[in-house]
Amino acid sequence: MLRKITVYFFILFISGCTNRSLTERGLVTEKAMVVSAHPLASEVGATILERGGNAIDAAVAVQFAxxxxxxxxxxxxxxGFLVLRQQDGSIDALDYREKAPMAAHRDMxxxxxxxxxxGLSFKGHLAAGVPGTVDxxxxxxEKYGTMPWAELVQPAVLLAAQGFPLTQKEAKKLNEQREDFIRYNTKRPAFILQDKWRKGDTLRLPDLAHxxxxxxxxxxxxxxEGTTATLIEEEMKRGGGIITKEDLRAYNSVWxxxxxxxxxxxRIITMPPPSSGGIALIQLLTISEDYPLHEWGWNTAxxxxxxxxxxxxxxxxxxTHLGDPDFYKVPVQGLxxxxxxxxxMKNFAPGKATxxxxISAGTPAPPEGPNxxxxxIVDPMGNAVSVTxxxxxxxxxxxxxxGAGFLLNNEMDDFSVKPGYPNSYRLIGAEANAIAPGKRMLSSMTPTILEKDGELHMVVGSMGGSTIITTVYxxxxxxxxxxxxxQGAINAGRFHHQWKPDFVLSEWGALGFGTGLKLWLQGHKIVPKSGGIGRATGILVLPDGKLEGGADPRGDDSAAGF
Structure with missing residues (x-):
């Protein structure tokens, strides 16, 4: 009896109401749109577009902001990863994913x-891969930009040097991370020593500005090279990390x-490996196409x-099958x-959870000879960029x-530190994603662009670790x-399953009481997720050619344009 009562109240909890409207329309503009995780970064990108820059120029400025x-x-x-569609329909993709340092090894x-x-692959100096963002x-x-490089970086320089007001969410996150910042840093940046940050406080970052x-x-x-490379290597030596100047000089991003x-x-245009997102997204959409989801309705059982x-x-x-294609023959065509x-889906049962x-990985045809x-971004010329x-x-x-004021990644945790052992997102990996010097770790990032009838239709992507793929889907x-x-599509409640562990994460309000109860009776184990699943930005080209920006209310995301 107690178990039944517990289940009842649990289902009631995950089916709670949400204030986010499914019919809400986002910012609509005539010519150009930038949607990012922070209002100031979106404004920087929109300003670059207003000054005549293209989508790549704006992307560079937004990245640094x-x-x-x-x-x-x-x-x-x-x-990260960048997917580009130019106004003439030509497409490209840039892989600037981090790499394992040359001193890295399989059993490190x-x-x-x-x-x-x-925790060794997750926090501290040894968790960092060789950064790829600047390259x-x-x-x-170099390939697509039109404005002078210095003009694209300068807005970020000013923000760091002059300071900017913290949002409530950013102040809260800095306060929550203070203990880890103090514990893991060999030299503490002055700003992390402030006892408590509040909304509206000005954060100045002089070392980052330099x-x-x-x-x-x-x-x-x-x-x-130069001063920053020296500072990185010195930081590694103090903290027991392994990135060297040679690693930095050797780094290369790849088209x-x-x-x-x-x-x-x-037409779906998305990222290839070492992102797992593109393949997974295409598989999910291909499967869904076979079923009458429109007739069944949104988030019904x-x-x-x-x-x-x-x-x-x-x-x-x-x-099982995904990893860095420069090190492992990923069966892309077969998948x-x-x-x-x-x-x-041969063993899919309409009324019963598997x-x-x-469930194990399938056997695709072999290849021919992942805060x-x-x-x-969409610019006035119709060029579109999707960047995660x-x-x-x-x-x-x-x-x-x-001395440089920027954070290092902990991307080494995205490798399979041991085959079959889950990472921090509880994702399991195999030989395809084992650690090797110079190898890029597998990612869930899923920057995506959609065409309809040969024309640009949508630009979309998300944050969220292992939940990125299902969020974009x-x-x-x-x-x-x-x-x-x-905006309504981004507002909508989300749920997520990633094979292992065997449960469904569900946002508050994503599943109604009836849906939650039916799924539970079918054998699905549903776990509530506080704080939201994913955080997405998107742009939709409307029938009249105007642009609608979707900014995720789960964060400080903001749309800007003209």
Missing amino acids: LAVVYPDAGNIGGG YLDAEGEVLE GMVKAH ALERIRDNGRAGFY RKPLTAEAYDY KSAHLMIEAERRVYADRA LQEDYIKSR DSDK TTHYS TTLNSSFGSKIFVA QIIINVTVHDFPM
Whole structure:
């Protein structure tokens, strides 16, 4: 009897009401739009566009601005992925994901008995991979930028030097991380010693301003060589890290061919490996297309059950088959074959949850011979950029480079530190994602662009670790299947399943009482997720050609444009 009462109140909890409207329309502009995780960064991007810059120019400026005003994920000490669609329909993708240092090795986080040393890959100096952000922005600008480099970095320099007011959410996060900042840093930045930050307090970051000035004046060399490189190496030596000047000089971001596929009469343009997001997203949309989700309705028991079961199978494939294609032959074509994708649902039962222990990765045809933030941009010419960038977890490794004022990532945790052992997001990896010197760690980042009838239709992406893929998937379904506006699609409650561990994360209000109860009776284990799932930004091209920006209310996300 007690168990039944507990279940009743649990289902009642996850089905609670949300104040976020599903029909809400976001900011609508005539010509251009920038949506990012912080109002000041969005304003910086919009200003660049107003001054005649293109989407890549704005992306560079937003990236550096986020490194200042959104330090828990915006970065120069991390990495990311960029997907570009130009107004003529040509597409490109830039991989500026971090790399393992050359001194890294497969068992570096294991003890003498082969057991995982908890936390070593997640916090502190040894958790950091070689940063890729600055090299990525330089390469993007060299190939597609139109404005002078210095003009794109200068807004971030000013924000860091002059200071900016903290939002309530950012003040809260700095206060929450204070203990870790003090514990893990060999030299403490002055600002972290303040006892309590409050909304409206001005945060000034002079060391970061100088680091950005060096990037502004010297481009790539301003980070990977000279003063900043020396400061990074000295920080590593003090804290027992392994990144060297040689690692920094050797880093290179890579232009890759975007993945494309057709689903729901839309062309999906997304990121290839080492992102797992593109493959997983295409698989999820291909599976969903076979079922009448529009008829079943948004987040009904039938729709949610189907989507959960699809996610379960897709994440099983992710765990086994995906890694850095420069080190492992990822069976991309096999994973994206329509027959293979649909075969993964052969044991799908409409009224019953599948036990994840009875689900394993499929066998695709062999190949022929992953705290984060996202920003979406459309410029007046019709060029579109979808960028997801990260330090991995919130504030990365918690390590500030002394004298340079920026945080280092903890991306080494995104490798499989031991085959079958879950990382901080409880994602399981295998041989494809084992640690190797110079290798890029697997990611869940899913920057995506959609076309309809050959024209730009949507730009979308999200933060959220392992939940990024399912967040982007559900937003696309909300717009293309359920006809939500962009803002409503982002507002909508979300749920997530990643194969292992075998439960469904659900936001408050994502599932109604009836849906939650039916899913529980079908065998789904539902766990409430406080703080939201993902944090997305999106831009939708409306039928009249205007742009609607969707900014996630789960954070300080903001749209700006003209």
